[in-house]
Amino acid sequence: xxxxxxxxxxxxxxxxxxxxxxxxxxxxxxxxxxxxxxxxxxxxxxxxxxxxxxxxxxxxxxxxxxxxxxxxxxxxxxxxxxxxxxxxxxxxxxxxxxxxxxxxxxxxxxxxxxxxxxxxxxxxxxxxxxxxxxxxxxxxxxxxxxxxxxxxxxxxxxxxxxxxxxxxxxxxxxxxxxxxxxxxxxxxxxxxxxxxxxxxxxxxxxxxxxxxxxxxxxxxxxxxxxxxxxxxxxxxxxxxxxxxxxxxxxx
Numbered sequence: 001x002x003x004x005x006x007x008x009x010x011x012x013x014x015x016x017x018x019x020x021x022x023x024x025x026x027x028x029x030x031x032x033x034x035x036x037x038x039x040x041x042x043x044x045x046x047x048x049x050x051x052x053x054x055x056x057x058x059x060x061x062x063x064x065x066x067x068x069x070x071x072x073x074x075x076x077x078x079x080x081x082x083x084x085x086x087x088x089x090x091x092x093x094x095x096x097x098x099x100x101x102x103x104x105x106x107x108x109x110x111x112x113x114x115x116x117x118x119x120x121x122x123x124x125x126x127x128x129x130x131x132x133x134x135x136x137x138x139x140x141x142x143x144x145x146x147x148x149x150x151x152x153x154x155x156x157x158x159x160x161x162x163x164x165x166x167x168x169x170x171x172x173x174x175x176x177x178x179x180x181x182x183x184x185x186x187x188x189x190x191x192x193x194x195x196x197x198x199x200x201x202x203x204x205x206x207x208x209x210x211x212x213x214x215x216x217x218x219x220x221x222x223x224x225x226x227x228x229x230x231x232x233x234x235x236x237x238x239x240x241x242x243x244x245x246x247x248x249x250x251x
Contacts, residue, residue, distance in 0.1 A: 013142065063101060077142055080102075083146070130143075148167065181230075
């Protein structure tokens with residue numbers, strides 16, 4: 001049986017963010033589609049892309065820039081997970097498209113997969129990569145997580161909460177940004193929008209913003225509960241270390 005490698009201080013080693021090159025002023029958008037969401041979101045511009053870009057090209061651009069900027073050997077990556085709600089087809093995830101960047105170096109031994117959901121899906125992909133590195137399956141290679149979306153909604157209040165962007169993160173041990181094991185989650189079946197096609201109907205004012213605030217509040221409540229348990233366990237562990245076998249307390 002292969003011995004379990006030791007991985008410490010697992011977190012984000014490097015990050016690459018892709019902002020779109022095109023944007024529209026929200027104030028001008030307001031003149032065509034009035035919405036209170038502009039004031040609530042406190043944003044001045046919304047990004048978009050033309051017909052020369054799609055989610056696959058955004059993923060390739062972002063991950064390729066990450067590899068080049070930080071001089072990352074594609075053979076040093078053993079886990080790759082992607083997240084988007086803008087997939088071009090249902091039979092193949094973006095992860096398969098990104099394998100073009102690794103196959104050229106001879107690396108086709110990569111774990112992970114693709115998730116067709118946003119929001120919590122990005123956090124789950126990050127947790128999955130960390131769990132892989134901290135597991136007995138880890139082979140001492142690093143992981144990459146890509147999350148991106150082209151959020152375009154039908155005309156109405158939700159069009160103001162759309163946008164475009166992508167981010168790629170290199171995950172590994174001995175990271176400058178370490179992720180602690182305690183984290184909170186909130187998952188529910190809520191109707192903030194319905195993505196049947198490429199322009200899903202949604203209500204940005206009535207559903208999307210309150211849903212986000214609800215998820216943020218419940219996740220933080222869960223996180224505080226996990227932290228309280230960790231602190232109590234650490235306190236009990238330290239207390240036991242300070243009690244010798246004769247039952248007297250060390251001073």
